[in-house]
Amino acid sequence: MQAPETFETPAAERVNYLNAQYGLKSWLLTKDHKRIGLLYLGSISFFFLIGGLYAMFIRLELLTPQGDFLSSATYNKVFTQHGIIMVFFFLIPSIPATLGNFLVPLMIGAKDLAFPRINLLSWYIYLLGGVITIYALLAGGIDTGWTFYVPYSTTFSNSYVIATGAGIFISGFSSILTGLNFIVTIHTMRAPGMTWFRMPLFIWAHYATSLIMILGTPVIAITILLLAFERLAHVGIFDPANGGDPVLFQHLFWFYSHPAVYIMVLPGMGIISELIANFSRKNIFGYSFVAFSSLAIAVFGFLVWGHHMFVSGQSVYAGMVFSFLSFAVAIPSAVKVFNWTATLYKGSISYDTPMLYALGFIGLFTIGGMTGLFLATLGVNVHTTDTYFVVAHFHYVMVGGTLLAYLGGLHYWWPKITGRMYPEGWGRFSALVIFVGFNLTFLPQFIAGYLGMPRRYHAYPPEFQVFNVLSSAGASILGVGLLIPLVYLIWSMRYGKRAEANPWHLPGLEWRTPSPPPTENFLVTPLVTWEAYEFAPPEELRVIGMFKEDESLEDADAVINGKPL
Amino acid sequence: MPESASTYSSQVDALYFYLSGVTIFFTLLISIVLIFFVVKYRRRSLYEIPRPIAGSHKLETLWSVVPFLIAMSMFAWGAQIYFHQYRSPKNADEIYVVAKQWMWKIQHSTGQREINQLHVPVGRKIKLIMTSEDTIHDFYVPAFRMKADVLPGRYTTQWFEATKPGTYHLFCAEYCGMNHSGMIGSVIVMQPTDFDNWLSGNASQQAPAVAGQQLYESLGCVSCHGARGEGGRGPSLAGIFGRKVFLTNGQTLTADESYIRESIENPGAKLVSGFGPIMPTFQGQVSPEQLIQLMAFMKSLQVTGPQPATPAAAPAPGETSPRATPNAGTTAPR
């Protein structure tokens, strides 16, 4: 491995993590967290496309009230598989495994994550789980709904339940290992001077997410195991004929799957904090409140699973407890939204693509979050649960929330990851298309749901058709909007304008190293003496450790931490 | 809005409007403020750095406490409605629902059976006692704003009082396999006279209580529990529903449909104090519909004469089951 240059060289000749080694083996056996992040980026995009294809089939079928495009059995598999792929193979790993893996060491000034080989292992485990699940889909698919409720999934479904369960079980370990890696890294590998409260909020968000990953994922693992054994051996753990309880499955399943949605959204919120602060050049208003909100959401998120079961036969008193706690968990999210908005006050706001995604997130997450309150409200939940109201709610937070944050973060850090800029005009255009298409797809579903259209319906009464047609029209716009970035981002990797180390002129540690970074991230170990969002003029935001031709050794300190002492 | 056809549907709608109002208010507030800030504070020069503002404890408190209070108002109102929805009134008419892939089998206590349809009179409290033969289903009537899962091996209940004649959608709202979206029907609400006409036109089916009595005899329950449920080697069954039962393990419970079913299928599980474990199990010999008929028969039994002694405070003799309704009875079918 060549030594990195400490004198400025033209970007095209500089050694960085992308060109340090060539060859398939150097990628497949890499220990570099940045390369692993890219490996994940590729595989996660692949699964997103598959999940998106299933979505397309759903919306095509639902254009007409009759079940005339797909057979009932096929449709049931299509919506099940859309959910499974999107939840387990896209939403849960997306931000942590791509952007988190790439950025966590950079943002805290470390050379890599604590356990690089475990990091690579987690990618292979994710792939193995994905391959097994794809095998199950190709062999015939699964039709239980992504929630696998018993006794349908144990006794009545004639589909590949165990194979799919095996795929999800295995990929869960990928999640656990990623979370473990992040926690240990954040605790033990921060650069000198990087105290907890100087860390970017992206790190706080990933720390909170990792707590959920390690505490929650093992529970879904054992739940899937019990489900598989029940299906194989018919012992009766969930079967009422043998004294078992089908509602027990729901408790076990949702004990993980509710915190899982916070695994999906917390990293997104972390990205939004970065985007809002950096594109308005202001410290996040109420930094410590936002940091603690992430932790509060992680903790409270484990206490609310019963709000998925208000009509499932659990006691009325249990319902009241879960409803109360579900309102409590909403408050930290509201606090974040207010803090982000307040950050913009008297800021210096630019309209770059990442900022557009961040602003879209705030609006759409507000709607998604507040419709969650409808569902936390007991009396209304009875009417709206298991209808399209729920479908609309979670797509607002998952797509309007997490996906928008993911795209915003991808654009924001694209110059750092690839050393190239994306085309800004296309970026803004597709952000707009996505925003319009998304709202047209899912806003009508709230109405359809309250009018009574149940979810997972292959055919529906004709009075719901108008909403479904609007929704499908929106979906086609959304689909096009999502394909455009795929095209121009790949294009930009070869033809995009070369980016400098700090194209946005920001103080974060990840911007104080070349774009793309060298394999060991920094030229020298940084010494952090500044706060998380302490903006400064560009000449003070130099690459750490990189000297100009005519600089003397007395300037060394200024170069090492980039600020005059 | 969907039709509002039950006594609590308008309450649900009122709460929904409140929630919508709050949501629209905050969404507009945030959006407008966002757009306003983004325009007013747009970047004027490339490297400008605005003055940092650290935060404000006052604001943080304000926008934590105020949302919390609003949230509590939503919680309290919602909980109140929910209580109302799930506490079935004591004097409701009972209708039995058995769900199976992919149809609803409904039986009135007077014997009428329906498939995928439920005829009810306006202005009467109706309690549904529901169970499933296979997977979990869900009985959902949007117009009534009512929904509850229907489970195998257990009874779940929900109630309603219809306020407007008409035909309303009935949906299955828990995914149950291939024909889940076909497991739909209608609830037909009629004026009381029309309903009575419908009932008599649809009779000539056995009341479940009568069928239950036949089962009670053919399965041999008589030998231990007495021909009129007065008891003997087994505990008395007359007036059992709603009565406190004392068990051999020291626990006490209130007898309901689930307890009776469990005792038929697994007699030793909750053995009544003072009696030995001699009842055989009838698991697999009695279908969910037959269980309903047996229970309808038990509910029709009047408490007559002295009860066989049960330890500690037994309910006063002569106390009839609180679930005795005008329709169910030991009289001949209409």
Next chain:
Amino acid sequence: MAAAVEHEVSHPALQHHFDNLEQQREAGTLGMWVFLVTEIMFFGGMFLAYTLYRSKFPDAFASASNHLSLPLGAVNTVVLIVSSLTMALAVYSAQVGKRRNLILFLVLTIVLGSAFLGIKAVEYKDKYVDHLVPGKLLPGNAFSPVVAAHGDTDPHKLHMIGSATVKQVEMFYWIYFAMTGMHAIHMIIGVGLLLVLLYFSWRGRYGPEYHNPVEILGLYWHFVDIIWIFLFPLLYLLGRHLMHA
């Protein structure tokens, strides 16, 4: 002054992304603790199922628990506790640099761990012989124990207490196999890792400056031991006082 932190003269075991051995040790230890927390959550689901079904079927659980071999279970408990002792002594030996003792105690731990697994295998075989493997896991040998009549003292027959039914007893055995099976898998992995550790110890890799792998495997081993400490009374000691009722 230059504020960069320099690398120490590198110990061969120092990974390139850590600044020094101390940081590496800290990371490794924290990583193992975090992993053990995930294991607690994993086993927790099964403990929950156990708690639920035991409260539903107390008599069946007592009957089934009685039928397990108390002597074998007790011996296994002692074996595991002693193996934790030898593991702790192995860690100590590594810390003070006594290679011979380290190897000796690792070998003892492996032997004791294997003894545990062997005794477990004997127990599982007994269940197989008595037709107590739940459900239809083994085609041809479905769950079908012979229930002892009143007064029959045949140890291969199931003595039922109170209102226990065979179906409920099957639930116990299902949980028994799931929990002890999961535990046994963790033991097997542990023994495997111990063998790896043994090999590197023999090669002289561990000493006072670097012995973190021994420490963290010790943590893992103690954890697996603690799981058994909970499993033993919950599975083997129910209703023993009712045995001769």
